[in-house]
Amino acid sequence: MTAKIVESVEHAPPPHWVGDGFHVRPLFARKAFTHAVSPFLMLDYAAPTMFPPRDKPAGVGPHPHRGFETVTIVYAGEVEHRDSAGHEGKIGEGDVQWMTAASGVVHDEFHARDFARKGGLVSMAQLWVNLPAEHKMAKPRYQTVLKGQIPMVALPDGAGTLRVIAGAYAGASGPAQTFTPLSVWDARLTAGKSTSLAIPAGHRSLMPVLDGAVTIGGQTFKAGDVAFFSDGGDTIDVAATTDAKLLFLSGEPIKEPIAHYGPFVMNTEAELRQAVEDFRKGRMGMLAV
Numbered sequence: 001m002t003a004k005i006v007e008s009v010e011h012a013p014p015p016h017w018v019g020d021g022f023h024v025r026p027l028f029a030r031k032a033f034t035h036a037v038s039p040f041l042m043l044d045y046a047a048p049t050m051f052p053p054r055d056k057p058a059g060v061g062p063h064p065h066r067g068f069e070t071v072t073i074v075y076a077g078e079v080e081h082r083d084s085a086g087h088e089g090k091i092g093e094g095d096v097q098w099m100t101a102a103s104g105v106v107h108d109e110f111h112a113r114d115f116a117r118k119g120g121l122v123s124m125a126q127l128w129v130n131l132p133a134e135h136k137m138a139k140p141r142y143q144t145v146l147k148g149q150i151p152m153v154a155l156p157d158g159a160g161t162l163r164v165i166a167g168a169y170a171g172a173s174g175p176a177q178t179f180t181p182l183s184v185w186d187a188r189l190t191a192g193k194s195t196s197l198a199i200p201a202g203h204r205s206l207m208p209v210l211d212g213a214v215t216i217g218g219q220t221f222k223a224g225d226v227a228f229f230s231d232g233g234d235t236i237d238v239a240a241t242t243d244a245k246l247l248f249l250s251g252e253p254i255k256e257p258i259a260h261y262g263p264f265v266m267n268t269e270a271e272l273r274q275a276v277e278d279f280r281k282g283r284m285g286m287l288a289v
């Protein structure tokens with residue numbers, strides 16, 4: 001086993017609001033929508049934010065997506081979603097919604113009504129995952145992945161836990177179905193412990209640190225940092241300085257052109273223009289008011 005080397009680090013910019021419900025930092029803003037992070041596109045993380053009770057839930061109103069998937073991981077609070085393909089769902093702490101926008105949906109994302117009335121902490125991550133050209137115009141799909149379906153692997157020597165949302169680790173398979181080989185692991189590491197995580201061959205890997213601090217090869221990474229690894233090597237050897245909350249993302253890069261405009265990610269500029277036109281003409285559907 002050979003440890004992967006950290007090739008570069010990104011530090012997240014300060015937070016901004018998405019709608020009025022999600023106070024997020026884009027964790028690798030400068031590399032987002034480039035091949036450096038393929039098959040992933042971008043990652044927003046909302047650290048725990050307190051919302052006072054309110055009748056009208058905070059969130060983001062109707063907007064379209066085409067050509068990729070949005071993966072929402074809830075760490076605290078409850079989020080409701082509905083889309084023009086007729087899907088809807090509510091997810092809470094530990095749950096994940098894996099939405100395949102593909103040919104296009106219009107959806108909204110709000111704090112759950114009952115949760116909003118009581119108020120409380122909201123914390124979540126939203127990861128955008130690219131689709132290969134052959135699936136960009138597939139039928140939209142929606143996977144609700146509840147906490148109880150996500151296997152949790154205990155790391156050796158009490159080093160922490162790994163929840164396998166997608167991909168596989170130590171014999172545990174994540175419930176999320178993906179279009180290309182990739183892994184999404186939700187990790188908690190224990191202060192003072194170290195661990196060696198086996199990464200599938202041929203995967204590009206990155207490690208967003210959401211909370212706490214860890215070291216790799218003597219280099220420290222803290223909340224808001226993202227480590228990018230060498231393609232060579234087959235383990236990530238990491239030690240926790242404090243209790244830490246991280247994501248380990250890896251996948252086979254999608255070696256196709258990336259064309260990005262707002263909520264659309266296609267392969268060409270012409271496809272982006274088509275996406276804008278299709279949305280304006282209502283071809284991605286509408287949400288009932």
Ligand code: MN
Nearest residue numbers: 065070107109
């Ligand atoms: Mn959205």
